[in-house]
Amino acid sequence: MIVSFLYLFQYVMILLNGQVPIAFGGTEEPVAYGELISIGGLGPSVNGNLSSTIAEILETKLSIDSSRFYIKFYDAQRSFFGYNGSTF
Ligand SMILES: *[C@@H]1O[C@H](CO)[C@@H](O)[C@H](O)[C@H]1NC(C)=O
Numbered sequence: 744m745i746v747s748f749l750y751l752f753q754y755v756m757i758l759l760n761g762q763v764p765i766a767f768g769g770t771e772e773p774v775a776y777g778e779l780i781s782i783g784g785l786g787p788s789v790n791g792n793l794s795s796t797i798a799e800i801l802e803t804k805l806s807i808d809s810s811r812f813y814i815k816f817y818d819a820q821r822s823f824f825g826y827n828g829s830t831f
Pocket residue numbers: 788789792
């Protein structure tokens with residue numbers, strides 16, 4: 744699962760791919776991997792809350808144990824994020 748997140752909902756893109764075989768910890772039990780990209784706004788506390796919230800959604804909706812979920816946070820510079828033929 745790749746999730747791109749920006750603060751204005753208009754710019755939020757969510758990409759889900761359930762077709763990728765993933766082994767984690769030597770098993771193929773339900774598992775998820777996420778990437779969250781934002782121009783600013785991320786930090787230890789926000790990331791912790793997002794990780795907790797997303798893990799809870801995955802656990803309740805998709806029965807993915809939170810111990811089988813990685814999420815990677817990227818804080819992108821505006822000039823390193825292309826959009827609409829330019830950059831933010
Ligand atoms: C993270 O969650 C805690 C507990 O719900 C809350 O007190 C805190 O304000 C949140 N931090 C951010 C940055 O949202």
